[in-house]
Amino acid sequence: MVSGAAPRYNPAVNPHHPAHDLDKFHEECALFGIYGTSDAAAHTALGLHALQHRGQEAAGIVTFDGRHFHNHRAAGLVGDIFGEQSVIATLKGYSAIGHNRYATTGGSSDRNIQPIFADFDFGGLALAHNGNLTNAYLLRKELVRMGCLFQSTTDTEVINHLIARSSYSPVVDRIIDALGKVKGAYSLLMLTAEALYGVRDPMGVRPLCIGRLEDAWIITSESCALDIIGARFVRDVEPGEIVIVDGQGLRSIKPFAKQQRRFCVFEHIYFARPDSKIENVGVYEARKRIGMELAKENPVPADVIVPVPDSGVPAAIGYAQKSGIPFELGIIRNHYVGRTFIEPADHIRHLGVRLKHNANRAHIDGKRVVLVDDSIVRGTTSMKIVEMVRSAGAKEVHMRIAAPPTTDPCFYGIDTPEREKLLASRYDVAGMAKFIGVDSLAFISIDGLYRAMGMPGGRDAANPTFCDACFTGDYPIALDDLNDTEDRQLSFLAEPA
Template sequence: MLTTNPFDDDKLREECGIFGVSGNDSAAALVALGLHALQHRGQEAAGITSFDGRNFHTHRAMGHVAGNFDRDDVIRSLPGPVAAGHVRYATTGDTAIRNVQPLYAELQSGGFAVAHNGNLSNAAKLRRELVRRGAIFQSTSDTEVIIHLVATSSYRTLLDRFIDALKQIEGAYSLIVMTPEGMIACRDPLGIRPLVMGRLDDAVIFASESVAFDVVGAEFERAVEPGELVIVQGDQIRSIKPFAPMSPRPCIFEWVYFSRPDSIVDEQSVYDVRKAIGAELAREAPVDADLVIPVPDSGVPAAIGYAQESGIPFELGIIRSHYVGRTFIQPGDKVRHLGVKLKHNANRALIQGKRVILVDDSIVRGTTSLKIVQMMREAGAAEVHMRIASPPTRHSCFYGVDTPERAKLLAAKLDLGGMTDFIHADSLAFVSIDGLYKALGEMGRADVRPKYCDACFTGDYPTTLTDQDEVEQVDQFAMLAERVERVN
């Protein structure tokens, strides 16, 4: 199976989305609806676990929410007033049903289910230590490390065991946990990954994005704060903060690409921020042209902002078909080349003879931008200028985003001129890191204490990277050994 979408194979991909309900007799049905709204955060697999007061029930499946959780028999198999769900795009662990979340285990204290958005940057080290102590892992997911840490903790209460586990992990996480005692929602001390809390009548709801509340008719209440645990037991809700206070560093890419534009992230409209990024880009990198064209769909808000600020008309120069499936069997290179036009096609009558500005959210490997520029050339564009609503992506992410290794990132290999030549554009420009911060209402990026995690642009990682550091040490040792061998 190969994607027919030429703009989907070269994007940074969020790992997953999570959604939980406590206190509604139709909890599983609500979770299924919420996961539909979060489908963009993970399209490989989906799962829901419910609790009926005595037993846990789980249904997990590969593929989209639709087709797996829109059947009455599936929802009826998930009874109870408490449920949590997960949509997955793997960044750690292989694509297999054993890695589909929520993960579930029977502990001494009873059932324990966990749905995780993020990535633990010391999971490999912890896993080795747990295996040495006798732990038997059923998946290759980093999330299972949390279950084993809870199971082996020496603390007495389940909550204390869970906190003990959290204090041993590093990296990024938003978690929804289900136990016989209730539901726990928490966010890592830096708040790298998002998590919000809402209400539907007497029910408490948690989600990766506020847009999921709109789908089920819930009211947004607030964001779960960095380092906060929200514990729901029946109609009782309490909040604890067991970690030392830290300056939050939420992922800046939530505003650039990951979140849906109709979401509110940390009290800011994603749509408004993306328009502001486009306006900032127009001020920083103007160009004389006839049309501003978004790369669908993620480039649309920034392109609107660019057009409004520059005074150049906004037009839909790339038309997307909404009636093509995500995948298509393609028997050869020629058919595959034709297949990409099934989903996106240039609006030739509009583009012919025009100087166009293409606005996209990011450049990763550069292969997508090359295809888009080529599409515009073939449609008769006189000039093709590319404007990117984020700074150059020069570094890999280790916090739950599927990023190519650094050697495959175009901006890590080439300077601006080299990148422009690679994608065959007449010009190329990125919004500056200060411009990105300004669009978010900041004066710029503070060198001493930036407000966001922007490591993919700057290389400034806000946590230690234990597993990655070990990999780099092994690689350095191997390179040294190879040099010595060549000398000898």
Template structure:
């Protein structure tokens, strides 16, 4: 199979999006709409679980929300006024239906459903210990570890068991859980992964991004605070904070790439922040050129900001078709090479003979940038200057972002000059770490107390990475799914 979007092949992938609602007629239909708005956060699989007051109902499927949850028979099979859903791009666990969320289990207290955005950085160690104690896992997902920790907790109430479980995990998580007693929603103490709360009528809604609230006509109330746990039941809504207070460090890449530009993250418009990053990039790394051209679609806001700050005209030099599927069968090399133009094509009449500045959000392996620069040169560009609206990605993420191992990150292996030569650009520059923080409204990055999780740029990880530091390679192999083993 050939991916027909050559510019998305080399991006960091957000692992998933979650959406939950309490107290709405046909709750599952509302969840399906919310998941449509979060489709960009995970395109491998989707699932919805509902609670009708007596029993749980689940439908999970590989592929997009559309085609799986836009059918009346599927929605009718998910009755009830309470439901939660999940879109997935796997970072732990093989690509298989057994790993599609929400995960569900029957505990001593009744049914328990969980949807997770993030990654548990000590899941392998916890899983190894649980298996030795007799736990039987049904998936290779790190999320299932939380279910087993709840099930085996010595505390009596379900809420106390849940809190006990979370106090044993490291890493990043935003969770929506459903039980017969109510819906439990929480965010990790550092707030690495996002989660917001809204309301439509008498129903409460929780989602990874505000855009999902907009789509279902809900009013944004506030973000779920880092370390906060919210319980919604027939008795109403209450909030508790069972964790020690720590300085939050939300993921900065939500602003750079992951979130939709029409979302509000941590009180800031994603679109405005990306424009501001582009403007800062123009201040830090100007270039004498004729046109500013975005790499669609994620590079557009930053390119607008760069053009406005520099005074160089903004133009669409790369045209994207929105009517091409992700893949097609490749009958031969010739078609493979032609296929990359199905989704993106150079606007040759505009580019020919011009000096251009290409704006993209990041460089990961460098393969994408190499293709883009060559596309511009083939279209007749006289000079190609590449500007990146994030600092160099030099470190892997262990908090739920699908990042290549460090040896495959171009910026970890080369200087910026070497990277420029590798992608065949006339010049290459990245926004500085402090410049990115300025675009976010900060004066600079506080080295002693960083305001965001920016480990992919700085290597400053905000939590322990137990599985990376302590688990022996043989143990890792025994716990990984088939896809992970094949990649080692």
């Protein structure tokens, strides 16, 4: 992720990207690495394509051919950047790492596209990161004071400099030494001439898993990236684990002190692809169970259950199954919303929501409708969808949300609005219901969410298992940079407008 100048953690999201939805939290990065195949770049491009939902602004691949590293990074979608065989042909090698990125305002310049690459005394090293370091600014300030020259404004580059300055040997010990100094959420891939490394932070906030394709090893963010290349899921990388793949095969070390596991529960609710298996849990099944628990906790007499597509679909299926109320696709989503239509002219701006969603009147008119969505962030999209469903003739509109109220921003690699822009930080449930204009509104409880995730006793406050800070304000990793009040400027080079 990029640490921009201001605001420091959660820069306003980029309104110009076609896939952008201002009313959702956004995952910021995807990782794919492979070792041991002559088609390393082509497999990586396919893997990144399967992970496009985790970042749509830019992508990059670095390969190693036994003598040289090759690198191609650009802004855009994976298919546009790596769709040409001529591009893949330049990325020679039997090992590769790739990265998708969701840029934030103030950090969208090409120099921030990952993987980042640097020459060290031991050779080249490419690095790709999913997550966010929470003491990166403080470390950067210290490193600059010591003479380090930064090429980007990413927090990720801090890791490179820490590796460069480490006096340990071999490379893996330098990596351990460097990571011992950083705080935050990180899943990392590194590629050197000798090996591919995969690392997960000690709490395992962001996902990372291992796969196998014939003799090749793969390390990637989600299992859907294994499916696309026909690879087999082996296991998740454990929190605090470093996996090293080289000519000898795969080995694993756990050099960090064991900590409480705190995987991001929002990955299960919204970020991950429903066909992925993460932390041994099928994402689609988890979402259905959340919908069932939501129906159990918050029933309402109604004629039809309608998902807000696409992310509300599995929870709505679960809600319908539990409640016995019919499920219908009462809202249809247009997947082809292009850049041209992102900022409609003022006099038709109110039509904006219809660019993406349209009510399927036959299943709405005269009905008591339960709309099921995965979360409410600002509430502006929900408000427009409710209005649209009412104008399609709904008799009553009830909204059920498959997450607890999102009261707090994320500092661990998810792009979120500032706290004061989150609807749930401004209103109680009754106030939110009034704001979005529904007859009733209810959220799954935090205990209900944990029950749906297989913990019958609900959330154990002393041992919560997941990171759920955006629902509870209980941040499991210290936010050192946040407490540093200095006005910061990471670079004197102007970012593109």
